[in-house]
Amino acid sequence: MKSRTLAAACxxxxxxxxxxxxxxxxTLVYCSEGSPENFNSMINTTGTTFDxxxxxxxxLVQFKLGTTEVEPALAQSWEATEDGxxxxxxxxxxxxxxxxxxxxxxxxxxxxxxxxxxxxxxDESNPYHKVSGGDYEYWGDMDMPKLIDKIEKVDDYxxxxxxxxxxxxxxxxxxxxxxxxxxxxxxxxxLKAGKPELIDQEPIGTGPFEFVTYQKDTTIRYRRFDGFWxxxxxxxxxxxxxxxxxxxxxxxxxxxxCQVMSYPNPADLAGIKxxxxxxxxxxxxxxxxxxxxxxxxxxxDDVRVRRAINMAIxxxxxxxxxxxxxxxxxxxxxxxxxWGYNDAVExxxxxxxxxxxxxxxxxxxxGFETDLWAMPVQRPYNPDGRRxxxxxxxxxxxxxxxxxxxxxxxxxxxxxxxxxxxxxxxLGWTGDNGDPDNFFVPLAGCAxxxxxxxNVAKWCNHEFDDLIRKAATLPSQxxxxxLYEQAQVIMHRDAxxxxxxxxxxxxxxxxxxxxxxxxxxxxHRFDQVDLQ
Amino acid sequence: xxxxxxxxxxxxxxxxxxxxxxxxxLIHLVPGDPIEVRTGERGITPERLAELRHAMGLDRPLWQxxxxxxxxxxxxxxxxxxxxxxxxWHEFITLFPATVELSLCAxxxxxxxxxxxxxxxxxRRGSVFDYGLMGLSVTGASMPIFWxxxxxxxIFSVALGWTPVxxxxxxxxxxxxxxxxxxxxxxxxxxxxxxxxxxxxxILPTIVLGTIPLATIARMTRSSMLEVLGEDYIRxxxxxxxxxxxxxxxxxxxxxxxxxxTVIGLQVGTLLGGAILTETIFSWPGVGHxxxxxxxxxxxxxxQGGTLLVATLVMLVNLxxxxxxxxxxxxxxx
Numbered sequence: 001m002k003s004r005t006l007a008a009a010c011x012x013x014x015x016x017x018x019x020x021x022x023x024x025x026x027t028l029v030y031c032s033e034g035s036p037e038n039f040n041s042m043i044n045t046t047g048t049t050f051d052x053x054x055x056x057x058x059x060l061v062q063f064k065l066g067t068t069e070v071e072p073a074l075a076q077s078w079e080a081t082e083d084g085x086x087x088x089x090x091x092x093x094x095x096x097x098x099x100x101x102x103x104x105x106x107x108x109x110x111x112x113x114x115x116x117x118x119x120x121x122x123d124e125s126n127p128y129h130k131v132s133g134g135d136y137e138y139w140g141d142m143d144m145p146k147l148i149d150k151i152e153k154v155d156d157y158x159x160x161x162x163x164x165x166x167x168x169x170x171x172x173x174x175x176x177x178x179x180x181x182x183x184x185x186x187x188x189x190x191l192k193a194g195k196p197e198l199i200d201q202e203p204i205g206t207g208p209f210e211f212v213t214y215q216k217d218t219t220i221r222y223r224r225f226d227g228f229w230x231x232x233x234x235x236x237x238x239x240x241x242x243x244x245x246x247x248x249x250x251x252x253x254x255x256x257x258c259q260v261m262s263y264p265n266p267a268d269l270a271g272i273k274x275x276x277x278x279x280x281x282x283x284x285x286x287x288x289x290x291x292x293x294x295x296x297x298x299x300x301d302d303v304r305v306r307r308a309i310n311m312a313i314x315x316x317x318x319x320x321x322x323x324x325x326x327x328x329x330x331x332x333x334x335x336x337x338x339w340g341y342n343d344a345v346e347x348x349x350x351x352x353x354x355x356x357x358x359x360x361x362x363x364x365x366x367g368f369e370t371d372l373w374a375m376p377v378q379r380p381y382n383p384d385g386r387r388x389x390x391x392x393x394x395x396x397x398x399x400x401x402x403x404x405x406x407x408x409x410x411x412x413x414x415x416x417x418x419x420x421x422x423x424x425x426x427l428g429w430t431g432d433n434g435d436p437d438n439f440f441v442p443l444a445g446c447a448x449x450x451x452x453x454x455n456v457a458k459w460c461n462h463e464f465d466d467l468i469r470k471a472a473t474l475p476s477q478x479x480x481x482x483l484y485e486q487a488q489v490i491m492h493r494d495a496x497x498x499x500x501x502x503x504x505x506x507x508x509x510x511x512x513x514x515x516x517x518x519x520x521x522x523x524h525r526f527d528q529v530d531l532q
Numbered sequence: 533x534x535x536x537x538x539x540x541x542x543x544x545x546x547x548x549x550x551x552x553x554x555x556x557x558l559i560h561l562v563p564g565d566p567i568e569v570r571t572g573e574r575g576i577t578p579e580r581l582a583e584l585r586h587a588m589g590l591d592r593p594l595w596q597x598x599x600x601x602x603x604x605x606x607x608x609x610x611x612x613x614x615x616x617x618x619x620x621w622h623e624f625i626t627l628f629p630a631t632v633e634l635s636l637c638a639x640x641x642x643x644x645x646x647x648x649x650x651x652x653x654x655x656r657r658g659s660v661f662d663y664g665l666m667g668l669s670v671t672g673a674s675m676p677i678f679w680x681x682x683x684x685x686x687i688f689s690v691a692l693g694w695t696p697v698x699x700x701x702x703x704x705x706x707x708x709x710x711x712x713x714x715x716x717x718x719x720x721x722x723x724x725x726x727x728x729x730x731x732x733x734x735i736l737p738t739i740v741l742g743t744i745p746l747a748t749i750a751r752m753t754r755s756s757m758l759e760v761l762g763e764d765y766i767r768x769x770x771x772x773x774x775x776x777x778x779x780x781x782x783x784x785x786x787x788x789x790x791x792x793x794t795v796i797g798l799q800v801g802t803l804l805g806g807a808i809l810t811e812t813i814f815s816w817p818g819v820g821h822x823x824x825x826x827x828x829x830x831x832x833x834x835x836q837g838g839t840l841l842v843a844t845l846v847m848l849v850n851l852x853x854x855x856x857x858x859x860x861x862x863x864x865x866x
Contacts, residue, residue, distance in 0.1 A: 029703045035825070039617050075649040132617050140580070197617065210707070216626060219703055239703045243815045244825075247682075247789065249692050251697040258703070411564030411830070452578045 011517070024529055025236035028513070030524065031178035031249040031258035032240045035217050035293040038132060040120055040200035041177035048133035048271060050177040051262075051524045055209035055222045055238060056098070056307075060089050060159075060170060061115065065525060066517035068286070068338070068434020070175050074109060074206065075159075084166030089174075091157040096227035097183050098210040100202055105185055107311060109206055111153040115435075116184035118151050128187055131198045138178035142432075166473035168480060172433040177523075181206070208233040208527045219240055222286045234515070234530035253278065256259040259531065260516065262524060266324045266383050272508045283518040284337055284489050286431035287504040288330055288439070289381035290348060291372075291498040292417075292457040293424045298368075300424065302350065304362040306495040310348040313395045319501050323386045332488050333439050335502040339477060340436040340484035355399045367400020367484050373417060373425025377410045380522065381428035381503050388500070418452050426500075427456055430522055436484045440468040444491065459496035536858050544847055551847075552605060555839035556598050557826045559832055566589055566614045566830040579654035588614065601836065604699055609834030610840070613826075621807075629712025630700065631818035634810070635803040637734050638742035646746040650753025654761060665750065672747030677806055681813035686737060695735050698815040703727040703861065741810040743843060745799040752795045756788040763787075797853035801846045 024124035026523050036052035045051070062073040072078075075089035091114070097105035098467050120128040121136040122145060139145070147170070148164045163170065173179065186204045203211050206229065209222035220240040224233045241248050241258050247263045250268055254275065266271060272280050292310060293300040300306055314426055320328045331347035333447045334340065359367060370395060375385025382388060389405045396403045403424075408416060417425050432438050442448050446465040464487050471483035491497075567584045585591045589600070604611060610620040653662045687698045700714045703709060705726040707717045715734075718726040760766065761784050769783045770776075808820035815821070819838060826834035 027704055037616065135584070200617075215709065215817065216623070216701065217804075217821055218815070221706060241699065241703045243698055245815075248685070248698050248813075248815060251685060254690065255697055257697060257699075409563040411568030414569050419589060450579070 018084035027235070027237040027239060028235050028260065028531055029239045029241050029258040030526065031252050031261040032242055032524075033246075033249070033262045034244060035242050036214075036220070038200045039203035039214070040115075040128065040132065040182070041140065041180050042136055043132050043134075043200065047522060052205070052220055052240060053180065054205045054523065054525055055527075056203045056205035056211050057176055057182075058092075058206045059177075059179045059181065059387075061175045063175050063434065063519070063530065065519060066519060068172075068431075068520055070072055070171055073175075074114075078171065078173075080475060082475075084110045084473060085163045086166065087161045087163070087170060088154070089159045089161070091126075091159065092229060092326065093157060095206050096230045097186070097206060098204050098225050098227070100204060100211075101188055102121065102198075102202070102503060103186050103204055104335075105183065105204070107185060109181070110156045110185075111159050112156075112184045113181050114159045115151060115153055116187060117179075117181045118148075120182070120187075121178070121380050122148065122151075127191055128196060128199070131196045136178070138176065142173055142176070142178070144173075146245070166475075168474055168477075169433065169435040169470055172438075173436045176433050177224050203497060209238050211235075215263065219452075230526065233527060235526065238526050244511075250508070253510065256510060259513050259528075260507070260524075262507070263380075263508055264508050268322070269326070269506060277497055277510060278481070278508055279511050279513070281507040281509070281518050282326075282504050283507075284328055284335060284519045285380055285503050286335055286338065286434065287381040287383060287424070287428060287522075287523060288335065288502055289327075289379075289428040289500045290330070290333075290501065291424055291426050292422075292503070293496060293498070294420060294422055295457050295459045296420060297423055299362065299368055301364045303494055304358045305364065307348065308355040308358035308362070308399065309401070310495050310498050311351045311358070312399045312401070313392050313498055314350050315347075315500065316350070318388055321391060322382075323501055323503055324383075326504040326506070328504070330501050331492070332499065333358060333444060333491065334436050334488075335431075338431070338434065338436055338439075340471075340481040341424050341489040342485040344485075345488055348495070352395070352398050355442045359399060364400075367402065369402045369404070369427075371406045372396070372403035373413065373422045374405050374407045375410075375426045376407045376413055379428060380430055380505060381501070382426060383503070385426050417456050418454065420451055420456075420458050422456070425456065428456075432521070434467060434521065437468065437472050438481075439486060441472070444496070445469075457496035458495065461490060461494055464490040464494075535790060537855065540851055540854055540858075544851065545638075547847055548844070549602075550728075551843040552602060552840055553598065555836050555843070556601060557594075559827070559830070559835050560597075562827075562830070564830055566832060567831075605840065609705070609863050610837035613834045615829050615834075616672060616829050620833050622835065622842050623822065624838060627819050627822050628714065629814060630714070630821060631804070631811070633713045633715065633736055634734070634741060634816055634818060635800075635807060636804060637738040638806075639745055639796065639799060641738050641742040642745035642799070643747050645742075646686075646749030647792070649756055650750040651780065651785060653750070653754045654757035657758060662754075664737075668749045669747040671744075672743050673751075675743055677740060677744075677809040678813060680743060681810060682735070684736045684740055685813070696729075698813075700730065700733050700816060701726060705729055706781050711773070737810050737814045737816055740813070741803060741806050742804060744802055748795060748799065748802075749792065749820050752792050753788065756791050757784055758786045760788040794853055794857055797849060797856070800849040804842050804846060 022435060032051065034048040036049040039053055041050050041053045058071060058073045061070050074092055074095060076092045078087060078089045080087050093107035097109060099105060114404040118121060121139040123129060130340045147163055147167055149164045149368040151161045154160050154210050180201060183204050187199055190198050208225055208228045210225040212221040212223055214220045222238040224236055245263045246263055250264060252258045253261045272278050293306050314331050319329060331345055332342060372389055375382055375388030378384065393403045396444055407413065417427060429439060429443055432465045442454045444455055444459060445468060449458045449460040467483045467487040471480040505522060509516060512531050513529060514532055515530050521523065567581060576632050589597060612619050615624060649665055653665045685697055688695045696702065706720045707726055710720065712716050714730045718730040746832065766779060766784055769779045795811065806819060808823060810816065811818045811821035812824050819842060823835060823838045826838065
């Protein structure tokens, strides 16, 4: 009896020892997939880092939650001149800066902060230009140095951007992550203290949450910023719990160690749907996965061959086998959720017999040999490049095209493909700002067809290029949409790509989470999320 | 003794150069560089690529890069991470306590379990227990850590829900990092829940990382005990009528421990190597996890500096073990 009591006591003590306590405040833990490089989206390019910065910072304008529609943020309103070259932003008043142990702001947000933030990226004489490496990749990639002529402060609450040429997507660019606004007062204080690099490690922003601490590769902690200018966050605290492995993230979600997780494994989706404690949100991603044919190389310089390839591959089978059904068959470069999408374009039918005829007409009655580059990594728009490659290879063999699958390490793969070394290869894209220009120009424009450019089909059709360039300069979205629709017809006619799919993105969370809206841009925001 | 000491210390220098060369070459032989890894689908112009490569010194011949790196290392400068822009040394020293905490727990677990098992197996030589234990220890020593870790998570965390899945402490606790040792920091946070959480998070990684050393220690203890148990003085002790347990613990184990202690010292390398995998599985934010991340990001300075620091540590511990052993056993000094 005595020994039983002792054993029971031991068990109880053990259970008490290892029971995990919970804090009283309303805290949401988000199982995120990686560590941020630092806390400044100007100098980074990864979605993981952008997500970690979103709670803290704001831009002049922002994407409305769950859409690609631009709405006011730090700028209450804006207007463009008729020639589309001057944009005037009217800034919001009474926007408070967050504070930290070492910094207490003495003034609210104003035009000086806007000038500082863009000056840091574009002006080499800005004392912060070289801080944290000084490499503003997105600023360069979005062609800001070529586009912006000058940025002027009209008064404390008005800022004027003058462009060198009209550019309609400019306002959407201002909603992108690289356009965050940092505090000039904080920057000056850090410069005086001789620690300018802290601006990118201990961020001070105007967003709904303020940064508390970051434990490398483990957690990022935020607490609600009660001085936020918009609707206050419903959570008291937000924690990013970092784990690279999706299986471990899911295990944590199931154990309620976190309430929302990013990027589940496609293979786990059925199990998540069946779990009564979990909910699974989904949305078509703003992305495209494709097979590009190098139009500068024989035999793909012949449009009949490219059309034959388009007819020879069974798209539906790939979507079932590779995307496990979680993909929409693609017929255009942009996804159907984006304005400017041309639904009248009819996809090439799966017709191997007709494909063979086309090959014969092009002078290849017995097919030919080619390489087929398969992506070595999983991306949102292509869950399994190797498997996709094998399915394509088998379909092509049926029309006599012997494709040899080639792959390289991911960095090497992209470099060689951008250099135009491949005959045909898989790649894809996820949109940055919801504007069609962000798909057409970098992926199919003539400028990007240069060696090293992102137009990996190396396809340059001047009729198409003129249309997309003109569309970028028009202020009216309806007029722009018409031009993009025409451009898609030309692209379909020339068939430089075999468009595979726009994938569907999933977001598992516990049933206690309410108010989470998935973003078509693939980012993760917790502004209005609550726990029941 | 002095000559022995000098000889051993001199041997450190070529080993050190070898380690720096190897870590440098291996990462540079892997295709892809830090710029390409970060470029993404957008691509990069050849001019911009050349500019960035020049800024990072990646356009120089490999031997020049190596000499310049070696020069910096000799001056105590391990460089700055390409990704986070933080000094490598600063990152290492921030993360190292987590690895030490896990390794210490693992080795204590291995000793606490391995030593008694080895003694019992020796005392009951030829019994079912002995054969069973030795079979298990061979399995333990050859256990793939990755598989073993995932199995433990699946069974104890997911199926049974007894232990947390990963990390060092539940995310709901905020413990101010003071010493870097979570147990100590949690203790000083005056929150009993935080201490419990930190302890519970240590269980699975400790068992996984401690399995191989446990098997090695158990086998070593058994064979060393068998040797000692056959000695004349043990027979004498028994003949004197001393109790069996006293003979085993006081007379035999004490003498059998010398090689076991050496083996324990040599487990440092195994622990640090194993920590790389264990930390990755359990998201344990230590040096191993950091190194794996740096390979994926081609963060050359972190990978080179981190490998060098870990290798130096193993060399120093091995040197310490050698010197201690030399002091204990004069025959090997020659």
